[in-house]
Amino acid sequence: MAFTFSTARVLFGPGTRLQIAAQAYRLGRRCLLVTGSRPEGCAWLADDLSGVMDDVFVMPVSGEPEAASIAANALSARAWGCDVVVAVGGGSVLDAGKALAALVTNTQDIFDYLEVVGRGMPLEHAPLPLIAAPTTAGTGSEVTANAVLLSREHGVKVSLRSPGMIPRLAVVDPELTLTLPPRQTAATGMDALTQCMEAFVSHTASxxxxPLCRDGITRAA
Structure with a gap:
């Protein structure tokens, strides 16, 4: 059976979040920190990054990332001279970080790159290096090669996709999930279970x- 397996470098374990600033420093000096709608929850990381970086700009993301706002924010980040992106949050935040990292270095209109409603062109240049740290257990966005964005004018969610969009580093610290409300913890756990089941019965299973799916199903259930 022929198959392809590719993923990011992953740091896993309690406390690994404390390595994010040092790892980001190895990749750049002007850091864009992408967070959820409450950036104060990442104040500890902003402080860590400020201690080693030349500059840090915090960009909160509220709800699902929209194509138009991502394009505008990428333009601002490019003008500011951003050279590394750190995204900490749920799947939408990580997708926003991946899209921003891609669009800072690729300057065509965003719809040139989007699938379905756009031209689906490949990226011309490698995205900025990205560190992704999930705060929910479910989407797996920290190790995937696409970002799901909302095109409000078309009323659909579509992907920006490229092998180069896989984050340079995924920092998976279970302690980042401890502040989730019980309802959201349950919902993201069901997301993880569903994705393991889907991959297990997929025609592309290998x-x-x-074995990863079987173990994941047992743990999530």
Whole structure:
């Protein structure tokens, strides 16, 4: 059976979040920190980054990332001279970080790159290096090669996709999930369970993914 397996470098374990600033410093000096709608929850990381970076700009994301706002924010980040992106949050935040990292270095209209409603062109240049740290257990966005964006004018969610969009580093610290409300913890747990089941019965399942799915289903259930 032929299959392809590719993922980011992953740092996993309690406390690994404390390595984010040092890892980001290895990748750049002007950091864009993408957070959820309450950036004060990442104040600890903004402080860590400010201690080693030349400059840090915090960009909160509220709700699902919209194509138009992502394009505008990428333009601002490019003008500011951003050279590394750190995204900490749920799947929408991580998708926003991946899209921003891609669009800072790729300057065509965003719809040139979007699938379905756009031209689906490949990226001309490598995205900025990105560190992704999930605060929910479910989407797996920290190791995937696409960002799901809302095109409000078309009323659909579509992907910006490129192999180069896989984050340079995924920092998976279970302690980042401890402040989630119980309802959201349950919902993201169901998301994780569903994705494991989906991958297990997929026609593209492989001897490599099957054991991971079986173990994930057992743990999530």
């Amino acid at each position: 001897p490599l993914t099957d």
